[in-house]
Amino acid sequence: xxxxxxxxxxxxxxxxxxxxxxxxxxxxxxxxxxxxxxxxxxxxxxxxxxxxxxxxxxxxxxxxxxxxxxxxxxxxxxxxxxxxxxxxxxxxxxxxxxxxxxxxxxxxxxxxxxxxxxxxxxxxxxxxxxxxxxxxxxxxxxxxxxxxxxxxxxxxxxxxxxxxxxxxxxxxxxxxxxxxxxxxxxxxxxxxxxxxxxxxxxxxxxxxxxxxxxxxxxxxxxxxxxxxxxxxxxxxxxxxxxxxxxxxxxxxxxxxxxxxxxxxxxxxxxxxxxxxxxxxxxxxxxxxxxxxxxxxxxxxxxxxxxxxxxxxxxxxxxxxxxxxxxxxxxxxxxxxxxxxxxxxxxxxxxxxxxxxxxxxxxxxxxxxxxxxxxxxxxxxxxxxxxxxxxxxxxxxxxxxxxxxxxxxxxxxxxxxxxxxxxxxxxxxxxxxxxxxxxxxxxxxxxxxxxxxxxxxxxxxxxxxxxxxxxxxxxxxxxxxxxxxxxxxxxxxxxxxxxxxxxxxxxxxxxxxxxxxxxxxxxxxxxxxxxxxxxxxxxxxxxxxxxxxxxxxxxxxxxxxxxxxxxxxxxxxxxxxxxxxxxxxxxxxxxxxxxxxxxxxxxxxxxxxxxxxxxxxxxxxxxxxxxxxxxxxxxxxxxxxxxxxxxxxxxxxxxxxxxxxxxxxxxxxxxxxxxxxxxxxxxxxxxxxxxxxxxxxxxxxxxxxxxxxxxxxxxxxxxxxxxxxxxxxxxxxxxxxxxxxxxxxxxxxxxxxxxxxxxxxxxxxxxxxxxxxxxxxxxxxxxxxxxxxxxxxxxxxxxxxxxxxxxx
Amino acid sequence: xxxxxxxxxxxxxxxxxxxxxxxxxxxxxxxxxxxxxxxxxxxxxxxxxxxxxxxxxxxxxxxxxxxxxxxxxxxxxxxxxxxxxxxxxxxxxxxxxxxxxxxxxxxxxxx
Ligand code: SRM
Ligand SMILES: Cc1cc2nc3c(=O)[nH]c(=O)nc-3n(C[C@H](O)[C@H](O)[C@H](O)COP(=O)(O)OP(=O)(O)OC[C@H]3O[C@@H](n4cnc5c(N)ncnc54)[C@H](O)[C@@H]3O)c2cc1C
Ligand code: SF4
Ligand code: FES
Numbered sequence: 001x002x003x004x005x006x007x008x009x010x011x012x013x014x015x016x017x018x019x020x021x022x023x024x025x026x027x028x029x030x031x032x033x034x035x036x037x038x039x040x041x042x043x044x045x046x047x048x049x050x051x052x053x054x055x056x057x058x059x060x061x062x063x064x065x066x067x068x069x070x071x072x073x074x075x076x077x078x079x080x081x082x083x084x085x086x087x088x089x090x091x092x093x094x095x096x097x098x099x100x101x102x103x104x105x106x107x108x109x110x111x112x113x114x115x116x117x118x119x120x121x122x123x124x125x126x127x128x129x130x131x132x133x134x135x136x137x138x139x140x141x142x143x144x145x146x147x148x149x150x151x152x153x154x155x156x157x158x159x160x161x162x163x164x165x166x167x168x169x170x171x172x173x174x175x176x177x178x179x180x181x182x183x184x185x186x187x188x189x190x191x192x193x194x195x196x197x198x199x200x201x202x203x204x205x206x207x208x209x210x211x212x213x214x215x216x217x218x219x220x221x222x223x224x225x226x227x228x229x230x231x232x233x234x235x236x237x238x239x240x241x242x243x244x245x246x247x248x249x250x251x252x253x254x255x256x257x258x259x260x261x262x263x264x265x266x267x268x269x270x271x272x273x274x275x276x277x278x279x280x281x282x283x284x285x286x287x288x289x290x291x292x293x294x295x296x297x298x299x300x301x302x303x304x305x306x307x308x309x310x311x312x313x314x315x316x317x318x319x320x321x322x323x324x325x326x327x328x329x330x331x332x333x334x335x336x337x338x339x340x341x342x343x344x345x346x347x348x349x350x351x352x353x354x355x356x357x358x359x360x361x362x363x364x365x366x367x368x369x370x371x372x373x374x375x376x377x378x379x380x381x382x383x384x385x386x387x388x389x390x391x392x393x394x395x396x397x398x399x400x401x402x403x404x405x406x407x408x409x410x411x412x413x414x415x416x417x418x419x420x421x422x423x424x425x426x427x428x429x430x431x432x433x434x435x436x437x438x439x440x441x442x443x444x445x446x447x448x449x450x451x452x453x454x455x456x457x458x459x460x461x462x463x464x465x466x467x468x469x470x471x472x473x474x475x476x477x478x479x480x481x482x483x484x485x486x487x488x489x490x491x492x493x494x495x496x497x498x499x500x501x502x503x504x505x506x507x508x509x510x511x512x513x514x515x516x517x518x519x520x521x522x523x524x525x526x527x528x529x530x531x532x533x534x535x536x537x538x539x540x541x542x543x544x545x546x547x548x549x550x551x552x553x554x555x556x557x558x559x560x561x562x563x564x565x566x567x568x569x570x571x572x573x574x575x576x577x578x579x580x581x582x583x584x585x586x587x588x589x590x591x592x593x594x595x596x597x598x599x600x601x602x603x604x605x606x607x608x609x610x611x612x613x614x615x616x617x618x619x620x621x622x623x624x625x626x627x628x629x630x631x632x633x634x635x636x637x638x639x640x641x642x643x644x645x646x647x648x649x650x651x652x653x654x655x656x657x658x659x660x661x662x663x664x665x666x667x668x669x670x671x672x673x674x675x676x677x678x679x680x681x682x683x684x685x686x687x688x689x690x691x692x693x694x695x696x697x698x699x700x701x702x703x704x705x706x707x708x709x710x711x712x713x714x715x716x717x718x719x720x721x722x723x724x725x726x727x728x729x730x731x732x733x734x735x736x737x738x739x740x741x742x743x744x745x746x747x748x749x750x751x752x753x754x755x756x757x758x759x760x761x762x763x764x765x766x767x768x769x770x771x772x773x774x775x776x777x778x779x780x781x782x783x784x785x786x787x788x789x790x791x792x793x794x795x796x797x798x799x800x801x802x803x804x805x806x807x
Numbered sequence: 808x809x810x811x812x813x814x815x816x817x818x819x820x821x822x823x824x825x826x827x828x829x830x831x832x833x834x835x836x837x838x839x840x841x842x843x844x845x846x847x848x849x850x851x852x853x854x855x856x857x858x859x860x861x862x863x864x865x866x867x868x869x870x871x872x873x874x875x876x877x878x879x880x881x882x883x884x885x886x887x888x889x890x891x892x893x894x895x896x897x898x899x900x901x902x903x904x905x906x907x908x909x910x911x912x913x914x915x916x917x918x
Binding site: 512513514517520539540541544547554555556797798799800801802 | 814815819820821822823824826827828829830831834837840841855856857858861862863864865866868870872873875877912
């Protein structure tokens with residue numbers, strides 16, 4: 001069996017291994033990686049930095065994948081030497097023999113050799129450690145300096161700024177991203193970034209990094225000093241060739257390979273950013289993926305040859321649209337077509353050489369990027385459409401200005417996903433073959449799975465192919481006011497420290513003024529749950545029932561439900577209810593399914609008075625209207641029942657007293673039964689407790705409304721105290737993580753019961769959740785009736801013209 | 808001729824909220840937007856009579872609390888796929904007070 005050893009678990013080797021296993025490779029693979037982890041999507045570190053994604057979401061190959069393919073992993077273990085003679089590689093755990101060896105060591109960030117470069121607080125931007133170092137420092141008010149205004153530097157700057165840091169970018173050249181942008185587009189980009197609070201210092205040469213124990217500032221040649229708690233150097237990369245050089249392989253700027261990705265040693269191959277092919281180096285993933293395919297074929301004994309293709313660039317900063325492809329430097333014989341709309345911040349420039357399009361730079365509106373890129377690559381004669389060329393395919397084809405027209409006009413071979421070289425026809429074929437969701441298209445074609453900037457285009461191709469059957473991604477945006485999903489918004493609220501509804505709408509680019517009736521209540525909930533002590537509840541963003549603390553009826557009257565702790569009442573309470581029913585002429589008194597009494601048909605203007613009456617009798621709001629704790633249903637338990645094992649009624653009352661008043665993503669109902677006969681129907685509640693001789697079985701995620709579902713066991717505990725702590729902690733876990741309006745069972749289905757168990761079983765996490773729950777209760781566990789009953793005038797009309805008319 | 812009558816102080820109406828004025832022929836909802844514009848509409852949804860004054864106010868629209876139809880506050884016309892409209896009444900603010908068009912209100916009660 002062939003022994004294949006791979007050095008480096010990065011983007012290139014990861015793709016190579018995937019292709020190899022798909023092709024049925026029969027050898028044994030040993031994989032070394034310097035980073036203490038397997039392959040993740042390095043491109044997506046920027047969304048992790050900005051808080052739009054988590055590390056877990058960007059892992060491309062997890063442990064299960066390596067196990068499934070029998071890959072021997074040595075993560076966190078550098079290969080220090082290649083012994084070509086004996087065909088072994090050396091690492092700290094010993095020697096590993098190979099029949100074929102692949103060098104995929106990527107590249108190392110370039111460190112400018114200035115004084116202070118080794119101070120703590122100076123990082124580069126290459127891996128998860130760098131990203132975490134920047135996240136740790138990027139608190140509101142912290143100062144960060146990024147040296148380098150290229151792609152990486154700007155993504156680092158935008159990411160840290162999104163977390164609230166004050167960021168300055170120092171760039172050596174006259175305008176940002178000079179390798180991809182011309183000065184005009186660079187200027188627009190600078191303005192956009194400055195608008196987000198990022199300072200840009202062009203023509204700035206770093207002289208030294210200052211600080212004694214830690215970095216404190218950056219000194220420039222012109223004498224300027226920029227204060228800094230963190231300095232990120234993003235000035236370029238150089239291929240990581242050390243082990244290849246030491247092994248006396250042929251190395252130029254990178255490890256020299258032929259068209260089959262073979263080095264000067266026939267048994268050793270190389271691919272990725274560490275290689276040099278035909279005098280060329282590579283710094284974007286698209287050509288690396290091509291290399292991966294070629295090398296996989298070579299290792300399978302098939303014929304293949306690597307031919308570099310042109311690549312296009314996009315910047316992954318949310319809200320900044322730029323596109324650049326081809327060559328746009330001024331040169332004799334070249335002509336420009338330029339379109340500017342400064343008001344909209346749109347700039348487009350096409351560079352023509354003779355009859356051909358050779359370069360395109362676009363800023364602000366990049367919808368036609370793929371179409372121009374296609375023209376550049378095909379080298380077709382564009383002279384016939386020159387007059388309208390800059391307006392893109394909508395004009396060239398004479399089609400309508402339909403958003404899908406640009407995509408419809410693309411030929412089948414047009415490239416949609418640059419990173420993975422996926423053309424339009426491949427996506428169309430995948431969709432026709434049954435890949436009807438974005439995730440399925442990603443899985444079958446890899447389109448949109450790397451840097452993600454082509455996602456919109458892929459969706460358009462899907463929409464064109466599926467017609468009305470197309471439903472954009474399975475996790476749609478919150479509502480039509482935003483492109484962000486609920487999950488993104490929750491994360492960004494925390495990452496960017498957003499503490500009011502207007503701040504969320506402003507910073508996350510809401511498309512409407514003042515949102516809508518669907519996003520405002522959700523935002524209000526997320527903010528009060530995340531910033532318990534700082535956020536002031538916005539009553540006007542509450543649905544009518546929560547705003548008026550009563551359920552609205554079909555005729556505009558309301559229902560009133562006082563709390564009846566654990567379903568237990570007294571003759572005095574019943575008398576107070578009967579009196580109130582008479583006093584306010586309540587049309588119906590009903591025993592609810594939640595073990596308490598509902599007074600239906602109360603007029604709005606009577607609400608404050610009836611509440612005051614109930615308060616007087618010692619009763620508080622039952623929150624029968626709330627996305628919050630509803631009822632804790634109980635059975636009689638061991639105090640009276642001959643089968644009861646514990647005091648289920650008592651525990652139910654204690655739980656209701658612990659949890660009442662808390663706001664949750666959707667309503668929460670509990671049941672406590674005294675024995676497994678389960679008379680309180682605890683096993684179809686959001687949280688259910690079934691008492692047994694040895695203690696309390698706590699199960700969660702039941703449902704008995706639109707869906708019916710039995711609860712699943714979370715854990716069993718011996719004491720009431722522990723049961724109460726577990727339940728409060730679990731409610732807090734739900735409060736912090738679920739999407740608004742998702743009941744517990746829906747949320748658990750998403751995150752997995754095992755994850756919930758792990759959080760609750762970890763005593764430190766459980767305790768912290770419990771403490772946060774109690775902190776929230778210190779603010780929110782108040783009776784709204786008592787507060788609102790004091791302002792009866794708010795519940796009456798502000799003016800009564802019927803009286804005036806009578807005067 | 809229009810005669811505007813003083814109804815209430817602007818601050819009696821919460822921003823992004825509404826209060827109700829009773830008239831002989833039913834209630835009128837007086838809305839205040841986040842930027843202090845005021846609008847007066849019949850407080851009865853054409854769908855099933857929901858009280859629009861209890862809806863969530865966003866921009867210059869309100870969403871009915873019962874089944875979420877959305878109405879444009881300035882025209883009273885239902886948005887999107889729903890068809891229907893409520894009557895609107897002239898309203899303005901001056902010196903921190905809210906004024907409604909009494910003529911229209913009386914006409915309405917006369918009709
Ligand atoms: C009063 C009551 C019916 C009764 O006469 O017994 C009731 C009445 C309403 N239920 Fe319920 N539900 C009542 C027990 C239940 C139960 C049984 C239970 O709690 O043991 C269920 C099934 C369990 C569950 O919660 O899933 C139940 C499942 C629902 C659902 C479906 C929820 C789901 O996610 O599947 C809704 C709709 C919703 O919440 O969106 C709903 C919504 C409603 C609303 C709020 C409809 C509305 O939006 O206006 C009703 C308000 C009536 C009012 O004005 O007071 N009601 N509802 C019960 C009040 C219990 C209490 O004391 O608080
Ligand atoms: C923040 C960021 C954003 C980016 N965004 C984009 C983008 O939008 N589009 C794009 O096309 N490209 C982007 N890139 C570039 C892209 O990530 C690289 O081109 C790509 O990761 C290179 O792949 P590789 O496999 O050659 O190297 P890598 O992915 O760097 O993998 C090399 C691995 O080898 C390991 N290694 C090195 N030496 C040894 C040794 N001696 N022993 C064992 N292991 C070793 C390293 O630890 C590393 O894990 C971005 C890069 C970064 C850092
Ligand atoms: S089942 Fe619940 S929501 Fe449906 S009519 Fe009865 S009380 Fe109303
Ligand atoms: S009553 Fe207004 S939407 Fe139904």
